């Protein structure tokens with residue numbers, strides 16, 4: 019871009035900021051509820067359907083509650099919700115079999131929502147952490163996170179979700195080869211239309227802390243996720259990961275977390291021009307809400323400003339816990 023500006027006083031950039039009407043006309047990016055995916059936490063652990071302490075305003079929902087949330091989302095014009103299970107520690111094993119149980123809470127919720135709110139798109143998460151006694155996204159042997167064996171499990175998990183009726187599968191595990199494996203298995207199982215939104219550039223971030231509380235993985239996790247999630251010091255590697263996942267059959271890609279990685283969002287969108295999403299993760303939500311609770315930040319202003327940052331960076335959309343509140347402010351359009 020090469021802006022042509024006559025010298026002052028002929029150029030007065032404040033002219034276009036003088037009134038709300040002029041500012042509207044000059045506005046480059048807009049927020050729409052249509053670009054939001056709402057992540058919700060689901061559980062069938064009795065008594066666990068309460069607010070997540072580190073995420074004020076975010077609750078874990080029972081199957082019934084999840085269906086009500088889907089109805090609310092549909093009414094607000096939110097096109098998709100994303101399901102994250104909080105599981106009973108008793109069902110977590112080292113082999114993670116519950117992850118591909120057709121009757122696990124995620125698959126039951128998918129079927130219940132599809133029966134009652136068919137118009138909403140359902141996204142799922144594919145990673146073993148909610149079902150893993152180790153809290154890791156992959157199988158662990160002798161302290162090593164196994165890649166290829168994990169991919170086999172992820173495929174079973176994804177196919178079970180597709181069978182239940184999921185529209186968008188979100189592999190968040192960061193294993194190598196999982197998109198090819200998943201895409202081939204979906205084709206073979208008659209699910210050629212199921213979409214993959216790959217968590218392509220997912221960083222080993224401190225900002226996932228409240229999420230791990232929400233899904234009950236905090237206590238279980240031994241060590242960190244640095245052998246599979248990205249080093250926050252890297253940017254070119256994100257481009258390689260996105261290129262790799264697209265070449266393997268991902269339909270959309272994600273950068274995660276969001277606000278600390280807007281530069282990555284921008285690079286990905288510029289370079290590939292594919293549907294690019296950011297995940298405004300639990301820690302970003304918690305950070306804003308903590309300041310709001312203290313009266314230090316204005317809730318509506320910073321929520322909308324933070325969401326706008328993703329659009330400006332080039333994202334087509336954002337996964338955000340603010341989706342319903344933002345939708346109420348933005349309207350249904």
Ligand SMILES: NCc1[nH]cc(CCC(=O)O)c1CC(=O)O
Pocket residue numbers: 143145147155190191225226227228229230243298299300301
């Ligand atoms: N693999 C699971 C997963 N999927 C989404 C998040 C984080 C979402 C959030 O923080 O809001 C995580 C946590 C992690 O990788 O430890």
